[in-house]
Amino acid sequence: MNAMINRQVIVDNLPAGLPEASNFRMENGEIPVCGEGQFLARCLYISVDPYMVGRLKVSSAAYTAGVEPGDVMQCYTVSEIIESKHADYKVGDKVYGSYNMQDYAIGDGSEVIVRVDTDLLPLEAWQGLMGMAGQTAYWGLETIGQPKEGETVLVSAAVGSVGSLVGQIAKARGARVVGITSSADKCKQALETFGYDAAITYRDTDGRAFTPTELTAKIKEACPDGIDVYFDNTGGDISEAAWPLYNLRARIIICGRIAVSHLKPGEPDIGLRDQGFMIASRIRKEGFLVFDHWHKAAEAVGPLAALVKEGKLNYQTDVMEGIENAPLAFERMLRGHNVGKQIVKVA
Ligand SMILES: NC(=O)c1ccc[n+]([C@@H]2O[C@H](COP(=O)([O-])OP(=O)(O)OC[C@H]3O[C@@H](n4cnc5c(N)ncnc54)[C@H](OP(=O)(O)O)[C@@H]3O)[C@@H](O)[C@H]2O)c1
The missing domain is CATH 3.40.50.720 (NAD(P)-binding Rossmann-like Domain)
Incomplete structure (x- = not known):
């Protein structure tokens, strides 16, 4: 990871059919400045998920606002707080939330889905098992x-x-x-x-x-x-x-x-x-829409972790390295080449 730049995956053009890596480009953006009541989060893992197809299309079935060419691509990440002016979040805390495809993002806590507890399960589990897939x-x-x-x-x-x-x-x-x-x-x-x-x-x-x-x-x-x-x-x-x-x-x-x-x-x-x-x-x-259940995501953490500890729940992650490969990981997952939760290790 380059500490001086904020690498971002930008929507270059909207797909005519199934999205592919060529719909995106890389750019270097500014590192955002953390204000009062906010924190600066550094992305550790990116999650690529099928719902992101809907973000790239405007359709009558869409349930949230989409992205336009020039926008940073939306996604959920596991991120680490590296600077904080927020009373409830301290440096070193890790969170799963919507910080999009970039190295650095500002949060105020409203975008946090669950707080990561690596004493309970390893970091990778918080992107898939405790994130969108497990909650769904x-x-x-x-x-x-x-x-x-x-x-x-x-x-x-x-x-x-x-x-x-x-x-x-x-x-x-x-x-x-x-x-x-x-x-x-x-x-x-x-x-x-x-x-x-x-x-x-x-x-x-x-x-x-x-x-x-x-x-x-x-x-x-x-x-x-x-x-x-x-x-x-x-x-x-x-x-x-x-x-x-x-x-x-x-x-x-x-x-x-x-x-x-x-x-x-x-x-x-x-x-x-x-x-x-x-x-x-x-x-x-x-x-069913998992977003209706985000507010109680923390309630699922205990039962899911218990199933893992009892040996009844085996979760698998399919990890690709490098933020620049996030579009490829997205394309790969959409074509069914992933085995387990497709994630991208960023830092
Ligand atoms: N409603 C919600 O809140 C919510 C939340 C999360 C996910 N989802 C939905 O749940 C589904 C699974 O998501 P996921 O994140 O767990 O992805 P995933 O299952 O890890 O990956 C997508 C899988 O879809 C299958 N697939 C791809 N093209 C297909 C086709 N033409 N026909 C049949 N199967 C095809 C592939 O598996 P095979 O090799 O078996 O074909 C591929 O591995 C998606 O439809 C996603 O949109 C919904």
Whole structure:
């Protein structure tokens, strides 16, 4: 890290489809000045997450303001406070919050999601497990999924950062967990590393995506007792394939739509063709946004750390080095090349 400059990842141009590294450029900015009631935070780790695609698009489905060319790219980081004029934060404290893709940022505490406690878990865990991924898995299951002993929980993007945690938390609650992912290798990882009871791919070995009808048959084989909870991380054909298999009063957590994130604003998404299944099985299908739960993020820290200590929660990070590689890490994660939470070590 260069102590004299503030390296920043700038949005160079907005993507037409899926974002790639060429949508960004590096610039050297000023190191911001810390005022009264503020602190200066130095970035240690950057998190790249699928929601950032939405920041680069203006669409009717967007739920927060986006970025424009010339802006510093938004993201969450684990940062260390190196100067403080804030009564509640001292030099050396570490925080997880929204400081964006740059070496240095000013905070006043309002952007802190959780305070990092490395006595509890190592630094890397605070970017994924205690950050967006873990909070999403925990609160999505806690508030909507509510899996019970013996129920079947289906998870898409099953070995990704959210999915791998969902599978393990649901398993710890006594559910039977089934994962959907892209390859035989990832299925093996789902079974061996993350304790899934069964895992299937959504495409064949030549890379051809199964049709929803073909996939329904595969899911049915892996879920002989039907589906009680579906943690939907992808949308698209995978979600459609699950429709005929829901049990009475199944719960669906609509968490992500990475399978259709290439759609341009205004392009038709899959519509409401699941209504017949929903009525027949009295299904509860609810959109989930982790931002609604940020204010109670600290409440999830204890239960998640306890699962790790009991050996029931295995978290993995996929670390790329260097802030200049953050756009590449983002591109890599969007193409499914990450294994575990994709983060970037900055300092
Ligand atoms: N609602 C919320 O508050 C919230 C918060 C966090 C995350 N999310 C959503 O949760 C999902 C997972 O996020 P994450 O951070 O844990 O990412 P991740 O799962 O670590 O990485 C993304 C994964 O998506 C899968 N994927 C990519 N393209 C796909 C496609 N066309 N069809 C099916 N799967 C595809 C890939 O896994 P495979 O190799 O298995 O295809 C890839 O590894 C995303 O949709 C994200 O937007 C929502």
